[in-house]
Amino acid sequence: xxxxxxxxxxxxxxxxxxxxxxxxxxxxxxxxxxxxxxxxxxxxxxxxxxxxxxxxxxxxxxxxxxxxxxxxxxxxxxxxxxxxxxxxxxxxxxxxxxxxxxxxxxxxxxxxxxxxxxxxxxxxxxxxxxxxxxxxxxxxxxxxxxxxxxxxxxxxxxxxxxxxxxxxxxxxxxxxxxxxxxxxxxxxxxxxxxxxxxxxxxxxxxxxxxxxxxxxxxxxxxxxxxxxxxxxxxxxxxxxxxxxxxxxxxxxxxxxxxxxxxxxxxxxxxxxxxx
Numbered sequence: 001x002x003x004x005x006x007x008x009x010x011x012x013x014x015x016x017x018x019x020x021x022x023x024x025x026x027x028x029x030x031x032x033x034x035x036x037x038x039x040x041x042x043x044x045x046x047x048x049x050x051x052x053x054x055x056x057x058x059x060x061x062x063x064x065x066x067x068x069x070x071x072x073x074x075x076x077x078x079x080x081x082x083x084x085x086x087x088x089x090x091x092x093x094x095x096x097x098x099x100x101x102x103x104x105x106x107x108x109x110x111x112x113x114x115x116x117x118x119x120x121x122x123x124x125x126x127x128x129x130x131x132x133x134x135x136x137x138x139x140x141x142x143x144x145x146x147x148x149x150x151x152x153x154x155x156x157x158x159x160x161x162x163x164x165x166x167x168x169x170x171x172x173x174x175x176x177x178x179x180x181x182x183x184x185x186x187x188x189x190x191x192x193x194x195x196x197x198x199x200x201x202x203x204x205x206x207x208x209x210x211x212x213x214x215x216x217x218x219x220x221x222x223x224x225x226x227x228x229x230x231x232x233x234x235x236x237x238x239x240x241x242x243x244x245x246x247x248x249x250x251x252x253x254x255x256x257x258x259x260x261x262x263x264x265x266x267x268x269x270x271x272x273x274x275x
Contacts, residue, residue: 023068065120115143
């Protein structure tokens with residue numbers, strides 16, 4: 001039975017079966033991305049919205065997303081597409097060359113465009129599409145950006161990294177207990193951050209959910225670990241609001257400032273989001 005090589009879930013799929021992420025399936029004995037080129041969301045965004053504050057600031061980037069995700073965050077902001085599947089997602093198909101043509105056209109418009117950001121849902125589950133687009137984007141002199149939860153196995157990550165210019169990686173929290181809550185693996189994400197930092201521009205985002213990952217000592221451990229890679233890694237501490245299945249009250253603004261001060265003991269660039 002084929003095993004999906006992309007993420008730590010390592011789904012074993014029978015013929016015709018779809019994996020946990022809703023985006024990869026076993027077809028003719030091979031696991032393939034059934035969301036290949038199926039775009040649910042597309043927009044020209046400020047680069048700061050990714051968020052990337054230290055990568056071509058004040059520029060714009062064509063942002064695209066598909067459907068599916070390999071986590072199950074109860075508070076997901078984009079659950080309409082991340083929790084969707086082939087039957088429930090509304091999409092249009094855009095081939096890699098068509099996406100790059102659009103990116104090039106936008107580059108010559110007044111706002112400009114530096115490339116393509118794969119975002120909105122988890123881009124690594126669209127691995128082959130991201131790879132194929134990134135090759136063409138680099139040939140066209142454009143940038144490839146990923147906004148990701150970081151859940152990818154090391155071999156496919158290492159193969160893809162030479163094609164990636166920047167990543168914003170969600171570090172959901174800094175305990176495995178919290179990653180159990182969202183359906184992930186802390187050590188995998190740390191591995192992704194460390195590997196990516198050696199190859200491309202990296203910024204990190206942590207959404208602060210009250211009573212779940214808002215302890216100052218956990219933020220201290222997280223900031224200290226990031227600083228062990230480099231104190232220059234930007235950290236975005238983002239304010240949570242109730243969404244999807246989560247009814248926890250929004251993060252108190254005082255907590256945001258407290259955690260920012262903790263992280264600033266170790267990191268030079270700590271930004272607050274959604275405040």
